[in-house]
Amino acid sequence: MAEREGLIVTDPAVMLGKPVVRGTRITVELILRKLAEGASERDLLEAYPQLTPEAVRAAIRYAAEVLAHEEDEPVDAAHGAR
Numbered sequence: 137m138a139e140r141e142g143l144i145v146t147d148p149a150v151m152l153g154k155p156v157v158r159g160t161r162i163t164v165e166l167i168l169r170k171l172a173e174g175a176s177e178r179d180l181l182e183a184y185p186q187l188t189p190e191a192v193r194a195a196i197r198y199a200a201e202v203l204a205h206e207e208d209e210p211v212d213a214a215h216g217a218r
Contacts (some may be wrong), residue, residue, distance in 0.1 A: 143194035
């Protein structure tokens with residue numbers, strides 16, 4: 137998992153324990169939302185200079201691995217509801 141690589145970490149004292157890029161308060165959720173809204177990796181790197189291409193990829197990998205192990209009902213992507 138990306139967290140094992142040390143790029144994505146969780147800490148209850150940072151962003152309420154949400155997964156973040158190590159050394160930042162940038163959440164995996166923020167990265168995914170920006171990409172889903174159409175931002176490119178380059179857009180993210182320009183907007184958040186503390187990000188690296190490796191961190192963006194690690195966030196995507198982290199989310200994919202979490203979803204691969206999730207057993208909950210899928211989210212309705214159009215409405216964000218279950």
